[in-house]
Amino acid sequence: xKELKLMKGNEALAEAAIRAGCDAYFGYPITxxxxxxxxxxxxxxxxxxxxxxxxxxxxxxxxMVYGAAGTGKKIMTSSSSPGMxxxxxxxxxxxxxxxxxxxxxVNRGGPGLGTIQPGQGDYFxxxxxxxxxxxxxxxLAPSTVQEMSDFVKQGFDLAFKYRNPVLxxxxxxxxxxxxxxxxFPQQERKFERLDWATVGKPAxxxxxxITSLNLKAEAMEVINIHLQEKYREIEKNEIRYEAINCEDxxxxxxxxGLVARICTKAAQMAREKGIxxxxxxxxxxxxxxxxxxxxxxxKVHGILDVEMNAxxxxxxxxxxxxxxxxxxxYGRMGGVVPDPDxxxxxxxxxxxxxxx
Amino acid sequence: MSMxxxxxxxxxxxxxxxxxxxxxxxxxxxxxxxxxxxxxxxxYCPGCGHGVAHRILAEVIDELGIQQEVxxxxxxxxxxxxxNYLNIDMSEAAHGRASAVATGIKRVLPEKYxxxxxxxxxLAAIGTGETIHTCNRGENILIIFINNGIYGxxxxxxxxxxxxxxxSTTSPFGRDVATxxxxxxxxxxxxxxxxxxxxxxxxxxKPLNVRKAKKAIQKGFEYQKLNKGTCFVEIxxxxxxxxxxxxxxxxxxxxxxxxxxxxxxxxxxxxx
Numbered sequence: 001x002k003e004l005k006l007m008k009g010n011e012a013l014a015e016a017a018i019r020a021g022c023d024a025y026f027g028y029p030i031t032x033x034x035x036x037x038x039x040x041x042x043x044x045x046x047x048x049x050x051x052x053x054x055x056x057x058x059x060x061x062x063x064m065v066y067g068a069a070g071t072g073k074k075i076m077t078s079s080s081s082p083g084m085x086x087x088x089x090x091x092x093x094x095x096x097x098x099x100x101x102x103x104x105x106v107n108r109g110g111p112g113l114g115t116i117q118p119g120q121g122d123y124f125x126x127x128x129x130x131x132x133x134x135x136x137x138x139x140l141a142p143s144t145v146q147e148m149s150d151f152v153k154q155g156f157d158l159a160f161k162y163r164n165p166v167l168x169x170x171x172x173x174x175x176x177x178x179x180x181x182x183x184f185p186q187q188e189r190k191f192e193r194l195d196w197a198t199v200g201k202p203a204x205x206x207x208x209x210i211t212s213l214n215l216k217a218e219a220m221e222v223i224n225i226h227l228q229e230k231y232r233e234i235e236k237n238e239i240r241y242e243a244i245n246c247e248d249x250x251x252x253x254x255x256x257g258l259v260a261r262i263c264t265k266a267a268q269m270a271r272e273k274g275i276x277x278x279x280x281x282x283x284x285x286x287x288x289x290x291x292x293x294x295x296x297x298x299k300v301h302g303i304l305d306v307e308m309n310a311x312x313x314x315x316x317x318x319x320x321x322x323x324x325x326x327x328x329x330y331g332r333m334g335g336v337v338p339d340p341d342x343x344x345x346x347x348x349x350x351x352x353x354x355x356x
Numbered sequence: 357m358s359m360x361x362x363x364x365x366x367x368x369x370x371x372x373x374x375x376x377x378x379x380x381x382x383x384x385x386x387x388x389x390x391x392x393x394x395x396x397x398x399x400y401c402p403g404c405g406h407g408v409a410h411r412i413l414a415e416v417i418d419e420l421g422i423q424q425e426v427x428x429x430x431x432x433x434x435x436x437x438x439x440n441y442l443n444i445d446m447s448e449a450a451h452g453r454a455s456a457v458a459t460g461i462k463r464v465l466p467e468k469y470x471x472x473x474x475x476x477x478x479l480a481a482i483g484t485g486e487t488i489h490t491c492n493r494g495e496n497i498l499i500i501f502i503n504n505g506i507y508g509x510x511x512x513x514x515x516x517x518x519x520x521x522x523x524s525t526t527s528p529f530g531r532d533v534a535t536x537x538x539x540x541x542x543x544x545x546x547x548x549x550x551x552x553x554x555x556x557x558x559x560x561x562k563p564l565n566v567r568k569a570k571k572a573i574q575k576g577f578e579y580q581k582l583n584k585g586t587c588f589v590e591i592x593x594x595x596x597x598x599x600x601x602x603x604x605x606x607x608x609x610x611x612x613x614x615x616x617x618x619x620x621x622x623x624x625x626x627x628x
Contacts, residue, residue: 067456069460070457071464093450199468207445210446210448310553324472
């Protein structure tokens with residue numbers, strides 16, 4: 001029987017962590033994601049024995065994740081933009097040491113202390129690196145409370161499949177808003193000794209070391225080559241996107257997360273006016289659906305990219321389109337959520353009015 | 357090592373004796389490498405205390421029979437490569453975060469033995485926050501703190517524990533307490549926290565001290581089993597290279613300068 005609940009995005013995510021059999025969560029309070037830590041503190045241990053620990057900082061939290069995830073257990077943390085910035089050094093270590101774990105960024109408006117309202121200004125940080133060195137996270141961008149739940153389970157699966165950190169990049173509005181969510185059944189927390197994990201060296205096996213250090217340049221390059229090969233493999237297998245009413249479209253809007261839903265409404269309003277508009281919503285921001293967007297670019301006259309930032313994903317959209325058609329950008333910043341009317345207006349002014 | 361011992365080592369007769377196979381028999385072995393210490397060359401400078409500290413740690417792990425049950429955390433600093441010398445599962449932490457990494461491991465593997473091994477810059481400067489909060493939560497881990505009053509790996513900069521007036525590459529005229537602050541006695545500070553169960557300061561510059569330091573590490577692991585809180589063992593050590601002294605001079609200097617400021621002995625012992 002379906003288990004349906006009306007839940008806040010942050011709470012649905014926390015509930016999903018418990019149900020996915022997460023072994024430990026380490027976090028630090030920050031608006032607009034504190035409900036995750038609060039919900040887990042209240043619910044998790046009694047239900048599954050999951051460890052929930054409030055760290056003294058995001059820096060400590062991500063390093064607790066690094067240590068705990070090195071044991072091969074299912075470990076996660078969540079934060080919001082300034083807190084994610086603090087975590088980036090640790091994320092770089094985690095990526096290099098190939099420790100699977102789940103990270104969540106409930107993006108708020110920046111830069112600096114910014115605002116506690118929703119934003120998408122952390123796209124670059126999430127998909128282009130964030131910390132130091134050449135590494136990639138697998139980045140999933142939910143657009144519904146349902147996906148806030150579903151991506152926790154998928155995120156853990158991907159993290160272990162590739163021994164790579166997975167980031168759920170959402171925003172303050174999705175974290176705070178309530179929607180109907182179908183919860184997946186409780187999964188058992190089970191411990192499996194993984195051959196790379198640090199759980200105590202068996203007498204008949206070599207020791208395991210979780211490290212991101214190699215002082216020899218040639219050896220460090222080998223590690224880098226291995227990571228890049230893994231990222232190419234992820235690009236081959238894990239691209240996810242949604243194409244909404246794109247088959248007959250003359251124009252396309254690209255947007256991710258919550259903004260994609262607002263753009264879907266704008267596209268519907270455009271169709272009522274006789275303008276055939278579709279929406280492409282990248283779900284995996286890394287790996288990015290370059291080919292899909294390139295294919296659709298051949299069929300339309302122009303593309304409008306809409307984000308809650310100054311224009312970040314639009315750079316990837318332009319790389320994907322590769323000059324085939326004009327790509328314009330419309331964005332709101334600092335925590336302002338665009339409405340469908342202004343998106344439609346931007347589409348008409350920047351794309352429909354000028355495209356041939 | 358005394359001058360007499362040095363003379364003895366240089367004695368040709370001594371070399372002949374120890375190379376005689378009839379004497380090198382199993383029954384005659386009184387000193388050998390612990391199983392937990394890997395048979396590889398260490399990168400530590402001659403005379404550095406890290407080698408001795410590693411050895412006694414390895415001996416304790418062997419003697420307690422916990423090699424398969426222990427997970428160590430290496431810091432950033434001279435002992436960043438400790439995992440190359442210890443034959444146990446280990447995690448290499450970011451600078452200052454070893455106690456947070458150890459917390460993460462211990463929380464999900466509470467039945468295992470977990471320790472961090474950190475230097476003064478790592479533990480008492482960049483990692484002060486993690487150190488204090490780990491101890492304040494009373495994480496059931498052992499923290500081994502090597503204090504040689506200097507940043508060794510990066511080439512001899514001033515550490516949080518550099519003595520007043522002590523010269524380093526970033527306090528070239530001596531540590532001026534008025535502008536650079538006083539050395540941080542973090543071990544005394546941590547002993548005040550209810551979360552710490554056993555806090556002690558030892559050294560490895562003389563055979564008797566090595567034995568005491570080893571005993572302290574052993575207690576640290578034994579107490580960990582009781583789940584009573586954090587055990588903290590400081591080892592006041594030397595840095596011949598960056599103190600710009602011979603190993604013998606550095607140990608003498610340690611005796612005359614470091615120990616009056618960082619007195620040896622237990623600072624907090626279990627009441628029960």
